[in-house]
Amino acid sequence: MEIGVPKETKDQEFRVGLSPSSARVLKENGHAIFVETQAGVGAGFTDDDYRSVGAEIVQTSEAAWNRDLVIKVKEPQAIEYKFLQKGQILFTYLHLAADRKLTEHLIDCGVCAIAYETVEQDGANKLPLLTPMSIVAGRLAVQFGARFLERQQGGRGVLLGGVPGVSPGKVVILGGGVVGTEAAKIAVGMGASVQILDVNIERLGYLETLFGSRVELLYSNSANIEATVAQADLLIGAVLLPGRRAPILVNRNLVKQMRSGSVIVDVAVDQGGCVETLHATSHTQPVYIEEGVVHYGVPNMPGAVPWTATQALNNSTLPYVLQLANQGLEALKNNPALAKGVNVQNHRLVHPAVAEVFPDLV
Structure with a gap:
């Protein structure tokens, strides 16, 4: 052929x-x-x-x-x-x-x-050709998020790992699949305070065996999303519904409640995104500011590496x-x-x- x-x-x-x-x-x-x-x-x-x-x-x-x-x-x-x-x-x-x-x-x-x-592999609920890029994108999400939290990049000037005497940055991850898990690994490694929200209790149980007490694991509902997102320095959208558009979990009103200079990285942007105010950007112009929050929406993140x-x-x-x-x-x-x-x-x-x-x- x-x-x-x-x-x-x-x-x-x-x-x-x-x-x-x-x-x-x-x-x-x-x-x-x-x-x-x-x-x-x-x-x-x-x-x-x-x-x-x-x-x-x-x-x-x-x-x-x-x-x-x-x-x-x-x-x-x-x-x-x-x-x-x-x-x-x-x-x-x-x-x-x-x-x-x-x-x-x-x-x-x-x-x-x-x-x-x-x-998709039969009976395994696995997406073998999406997984490798989800791993890369999840890890990059925190790397890019940390960069755009820098004041010179428009962020609020937070060091995710903090320093002795100063609280670490707060990372909130919506979705505990491959992207969310990989993002959490990097965020934890940097010393950030990390929360993962997911609707799958079995998945949350698995994540507890992986992270123990280093990550706060929460059921994803409206109340928990509102409480965590408003306090986030870095919000990572990691929601996947195979083949479908991602659901909007964070509306504009909730984005308004985030602190000025906080950062949103939505890895789900190539499936429409899970944040109402986020739209696709590019590696040339990766971010924009809306409601005082830095939005990163590059749909081909792994292209950076x-x-x-x-x-x-x-x-x-x-x-x-x-x-x-x-x-x-x-x-x-x-x-x-x-x-x-x-x-x-x-x-x-x-x-x-x-x-x-x-x-x-x-």
């Missing part, structure tokens, strides 16, 4: 769909790999790195896109819509619940669009890419987890969670 790897076009997205080591495995299995020139440079991979494993370097985006299977990291941008074609398999992050325009175009063009974030993120992503995606390359669409019949990743196929919106968001497109 011909496999294309275009250069990412989203703002400051330096990850790449296939690393040279992944390209080598695919080549060894008899497939032809076409990598757009400079596609891997941001992640530390040169064109020669790809040539050395048998990939062909092509000079244009169109040459990389015009293949049977296209492997990316982020959803196609508007300038890439013209490259999508009937019968093509696209394998990447899509987050369609927050992007009606892209959803409509994927339906119209006839591509088979498989989303990393909705590949592309060397780490690309390899972490490839470690998880390669087995699925290999199945698609070897078997084509038959892989969807042979692998139920991969089949659940299909969002659009044969001009139809087929993923049930996305269909709930856009019922008129079904």
